[in-house]
Amino acid sequence: MLSLTGCGTAPGETAAADRPVIGLMTSLPLYWPEDAALDDIAAGRASLPWQRRAIEARYRVLPLDTLASVPALTPEDPEVDPLAEITRLAVIQPRGLSPADNVALDDWVRGGGRLLLALDPALTGEYDLPIGDPRRPVDGALIPPVVARWGLAVRFDETQRPEVVRASYAAMELPLALPGIISVTDPAAADCTIAAQGAVATCRVGEGRVTLIADAALLEHPELAGENGDSIAALLAAAFD
Numbered sequence: 001m002l003s004l005t006g007c008g009t010a011p012g013e014t015a016a017a018d019r020p021v022i023g024l025m026t027s028l029p030l031y032w033p034e035d036a037a038l039d040d041i042a043a044g045r046a047s048l049p050w051q052r053r054a055i056e057a058r059y060r061v062l063p064l065d066t067l068a069s070v071p072a073l074t075p076e077d078p079e080v081d082p083l084a085e086i087t088r089l090a091v092i093q094p095r096g097l098s099p100a101d102n103v104a105l106d107d108w109v110r111g112g113g114r115l116l117l118a119l120d121p122a123l124t125g126e127y128d129l130p131i132g133d134p135r136r137p138v139d140g141a142l143i144p145p146v147v148a149r150w151g152l153a154v155r156f157d158e159t160q161r162p163e164v165v166r167a168s169y170a171a172m173e174l175p176l177a178l179p180g181i182i183s184v185t186d187p188a189a190a191d192c193t194i195a196a197q198g199a200v201a202t203c204r205v206g207e208g209r210v211t212l213i214a215d216a217a218l219l220e221h222p223e224l225a226g227e228n229g230d231s232i233a234a235l236l237a238a239a240f241d
Contacts (some may be wrong), residue, residue: 016060022240023083025064026092027137028219029127030055050222054229059236062086067108068100083108088240092118093137093216097144106146110206116239117212118219119143121156121180125220141180147212150205151189154180154214164217164224167196170238172231174200175224180214211239 024031030051048056055061067089069079083089083104091097097105109115119141129136143154156178166173179199184192190210192203203210218224218231225232 016056019056019058019060020088020240021060021062021086022055022088022090022236023062023064023086024055024090024092025067025094026090027095028093028125028216029135029137030092030219031061031063050229051219051225051232054225054232055236057229058233059088066098066101067091068098068104083113087112088114088116090116090118090236090239092116092219093120093123093141094144095138096142097146099145102144102146102149105144106149106205109208109210112207114208114240115210116236117147117210118216119147119154119180119212119214120178120216121154121214122178123220124162124177124217148185149189150203150210151184151186151192152201152203152212153183153185154212155183156180165197167199169196169200170234172234172238174213174235175218175221175231176215177217177221177224178215179217182212182214209239 029049031049033047033049052061064082066082069081072078072080089108091105105115121140123137123139125137127136147154160178162178164175164177166175168174174196176196176199181198182194182201183198184194190203190205192201194201199214201212203212218235
């Protein structure tokens with residue numbers, strides 16, 4: 001396993017109101033620590049993960065547990081669309097997208113949304129929660145059907161060495177640990193480009209854009225995130241700007 005070390009705090013934070021909003025759906029402990037108790041979260045006593053501090057130096061984060069519209073509190077009100085006011089969305093190692101989530105995500109991207117989708121076939125972080133605990137991250141990503149709809153596939157090379165490699169992507173050296181390999185299976189489905197030794201695909205889908213990365217090591221290990229999370233910032237900028 002990779003070692004986990006400390007990460008510096010993000011510099012130069014701007015006022016929250018001036019930061020763009022990103023929606024976040026994830027099974028990783030990015031928004032709250034994996035062992036945070038509900039009463040500590042409610043009382044504001046839970047510490048913020050280093051990933052969240054790095055992201056919130058540049059963005060306002062809106063946590064999501066669904067992408068599809070949900071019924072309103074009263075029958076006479078319209079359904080609530082969690083993506084209605086969002087133009088940037090990060091879906092990172094999700095627990096699994098429902099059929100309605102897949103449809104909503106595809107429609108949202110085609111309407112102009114910008115998506116960062118991280119699907120890691122083999123997480124390399126160390127997590128204290130036992131397998132089966134609902135708070136534990138998904139160790140191997142489930143590939144949602146919408147990925148195939150965009151003409152992509154993700155496979156895993158089980159023979160690769162368990163080490164960190166760096167691949168050039170978007171003017172950065174992207175750290176990868178046991179990444180998946182992305183391929184284009186239907187060139188007519190979207191306008192896609194493969195980069196970073198096959199670990200990243202960028203696609204124009206309708207009016208929107210998808211950045212698919214088959215690895216999440218950058219968001220698991222602070223020593224890979226760069227000083228003050230600069231590598232995370234570079235990945236988000238490549239996906240959203």
